[in-house]
Amino acid sequence: MNTRRVLRWAAPVVAVPIVLVLAAAVALRVQYTGSPAAWTGTTGHDALWMGHAWVDGRRTAADVDTLAVRIRASGIKDVYVHSGPLAYDGTLPPDRYPNARNFLKWWRERLPGVRVSAWLGQTVNDNGLHHLDLADPAAQARVVAGARTLVGLGFDGVHYDFEPVPSGDAALPAVLRETRRAIGDRLLSVSTQQIEPLPGARAPSRLIIGHDKYWTPAYFRQIADLTDQVAIMTYDSWTPLGSLYGGHVVRQTTLGMDLVPEDKTLLIGAPAYHDHGMPLGDRAESVAVAAEGARLALSEHGPRTAIGLALYIDFAATEEDWREYEDGWVRPGRNAESSAVSGVP
Template sequence: MWARHQWVGETHTDAEYRAFGQLLRENRITDVYFHAGPFEADGTIPPDKYKNAPALLNALKAHAPGVRAQAYLGQIRKVEGKGVIEIGDARVQEEILRTDASLLDLGFAGIHYDFEPIYPDDTAFLRLLARTRDLTHARGRLVSAALEQPTLEDGLQPVFKALASRTGTVRYPPRPTEKYLRDVADLADQVAIMTYDTQMPTQALAGWHFAHHTERVLRLIGDRTTVFMGVPTYRPVTGWAENLEVALRGVRRGVDDLPRAPRRPFGVGIYADWTTSPAQWARYRANWLTPAT
């Protein structure tokens, strides 16, 4: 589950922590990506932004032992002069890694990156991911990454890029190719696919979207890394068919379409804690969780 910044940035009562811990246990959440950024352009994060992280981490040990709390970090990438951060800059990477180390020192179980956009020729992100893996694994922690859903057809990506170049825009789809998805999976302990925002006009199409990407992603990298398929609990700005139940049914159908189960763990990623009502949590349990054994 992706969680709001207030958990690390603001103080909370023990009753709030206790209720949050109960929610995590009841819904069998294994990992929470607590927003602790975003990065500044130089790769730093002012410590005041995550001043409540020690209290949060201590509370989780008491009220939700076993749940991994990861620091959710990201920023808008610079692409052809647009954006905030240039992660290919050696000095910026060093600052990012120093920031990561500071957050691990506080007790976070891992580092979760959500840099956007990430294009399939982005070697800078792969270098950063490899260095972060070295940092986290040396401490017995995790590194995870959020990516957009893969391309529908890898061969079309160069065409989109060429068209964008001719029209003077950088907004061609930032979708990972099969190779790039595998490259990321080989460097990350977990990959979360941001499958939401489908903009589909019917529930049948939205369900197909989640089923197709679930089957494809798990077939491509389900033996290499833990995979979470992102599902929405918010009302989309565009499109009217996407919702939590449609997404969960689609993910289940995608899993059923696999010739065999992946060798690594897999599940769904709730986006997000601040948009999920008690009624939606009930629907999540009814549509996704199986009885505990």
């Protein structure tokens, strides 16, 4: 009798989360249907995250030549070049970017119209832990000093990527305010966590992974107001199917357009990498699906000038990733199949 009673009480407890997950999946799948409007695609405000090899001496002028050919045929206006990482105390040792001057010289000669921001984030130890205490005023000052140094070296701006940052955290806004004072009107951008897709979604995800996966809309808007650009990292979405990832991108893009002022740039992160750590993620997430999701959101929202895809990341991107970016976003009308998403599983 006691066992039956326990099962009777436990059944609803187990069933409710399952029903909620299934309802969320259906909602995402519904969003990823239909055909995007013909006018949707690049607005010439796309971006590319680039690895550390460009500033540590491993890349050469010839490598810039090769990449320049690809970028000239794209909608990429900004690149974020990894120039750290910052040390545990927030300092940026000069030996982290010994080839930066040469790289900037090569870049200006070949791609004078594409801005280069120094991408800065924290060091991760062997256990995957992030030890930079961004709430420490002394660490904040060192972070800002590093950003000021790189802008003085010739970078067009600073791109921050601190992960994870709890929703509502006061340290990141403080760093952004001080960085603005330090670099003036130079470009200030930040990688953001995903926006809470539905009210209440943040708490269970935090319980499962131990930190915030989502930012509340209010906190996301606060960060957007303090920067020139925000790039939503829509990848690593936990969606097992391409259609669900597409719906996730539609939702994130829609929320982003509602929250980011028109005079700022909204970038939708597109996964040009293939080591998600789980096979389902590698199969579900792609540049093609991210592009299609962004186009569907734009179709519903209406034209927006400063919106783009941000490809992550140059050294992992395959020829297929670049083709999907071109066919699905830069020149989507060239490939009729990019307009038919209803058959995606």
